[in-house]
Amino acid sequence: MKTPKDLQPLIDDGVIDEVLRSLKSGKEATVYLVRSGDRTRCAKVYRNMAQRSFQRRAQYQEGRKVRGSRQARAMAKSTRYGKKEQEAAWKNAEVDALYALTAAGVRVPRPFGYFNDVLVMELVTDEQGEPAPRLSEVDLSPEVAREYHARLMREVVRMLSIGLIHGDLSEFNVLIAPDGPVIIDLPQVVNAAGNNGAFAMLERDVNNIRGTLGRFAPELLTSEFAREMWTLFEAGNLHPDTPLTGVHMRAETIADAAGVMVAIEDAREEALRRKLAQESQDE
Numbered sequence: 537m538k539t540p541k542d543l544q545p546l547i548d549d550g551v552i553d554e555v556l557r558s559l560k561s562g563k564e565a566t567v568y569l570v571r572s573g574d575r576t577r578c579a580k581v582y583r584n585m586a587q588r589s590f591q592r593r594a595q596y597q598e599g600r601k602v603r604g605s606r607q608a609r610a611m612a613k614s615t616r617y618g619k620k621e622q623e624a625a626w627k628n629a630e631v632d633a634l635y636a637l638t639a640a641g642v643r644v645p646r647p648f649g650y651f652n653d654v655l656v657m658e659l660v661t662d663e664q665g666e667p668a669p670r671l672s673e674v675d676l677s678p679e680v681a682r683e684y685h686a687r688l689m690r691e692v693v694r695m696l697s698i699g700l701i702h703g704d705l706s707e708f709n710v711l712i713a714p715d716g717p718v719i720i721d722l723p724q725v726v727n728a729a730g731n732n733g734a735f736a737m738l739e740r741d742v743n744n745i746r747g748t749l750g751r752f753a754p755e756l757l758t759s760e761f762a763r764e765m766w767t768l769f770e771a772g773n774l775h776p777d778t779p780l781t782g783v784h785m786r787a788e789t790i791a792d793a794a795g796v797m798v799a800i801e802d803a804r805e806e807a808l809r810r811k812l813a814q815e816s817q818d819e
């Protein structure tokens with residue numbers, strides 16, 4: 537295929553040797569299959585987002601660290617420089633998260649470098665060496681569904697143990713490799729300790745996976761892993777190997793208005809995503 541202009545500098549610098557084809561195109565990035573030596577990898581080219589998207593992304597960026605006070609002030613005032621810094625911070629968030637999560641033992645695509653708004657990373661494949669299917673595209677036995685659920689809950693615990701929440705985890709952001717589920721797409725990763733909507737996002741992530749795998753193993757639908765994880769996290773007692781039961785008594789507390797609005801907005805987006813995915817399958 538013709539080399540996209542965003543990838544030509546990587547070829548010129550010898551980072552990759554050839555662009556094979558487009559793998560996935562979304563509202564925030566396009567992912568290409570590329571050849572690097574004798575290896576096939578992914579190159580994720582981030583789009584420059586319109587200003588209308590910044591308000592939407594602000595709920596995820598709350599609590600993230602920035603390079604300095606000047607950048608923080610500019611981002612808060614939405615100056616031209618601030619918007620540029622906000623854009624850069626959004627793009628770098630996934631790169632930083634992938635390196636941190638790989639080091640923490642979370643099964644995510646291994647990153648190989650970030651070059652001029654392009655993230656080069658591992659291509660997750662199936663047993664035939666083809667791009668792995670999403671969780672939304674596979675049928676599972678009850679036994680495998682329970683196994684995948686246990687593994688994904690452990691991955692979420694590992695993430696939360698280093699203070700991170702995926703923020704958009706669902707059947708569309710999990711690939712199924714021969715060695716099990718792989719979590720992808722992390723530009724909206726959330727700072728668990730610094731974001732007021734953190735628990736709402738964690739609960740949505742966990743419950744999305746619960747709902748998907750609960751179609752194959754209905755007993756999963758009554759589990760309460762998110763609340764159990766969060767209680768342990770707040771108490772400083774959550775570790776990567778902390779045993780979980782999935783049982784947690786709900787406390788009577790004042791409603792979290794900010795969290796409710798996050799959940800409502802993301803439920804609308806998730807419904808739209810499912811509709812588009814279904815229409816794509818029907819075509």
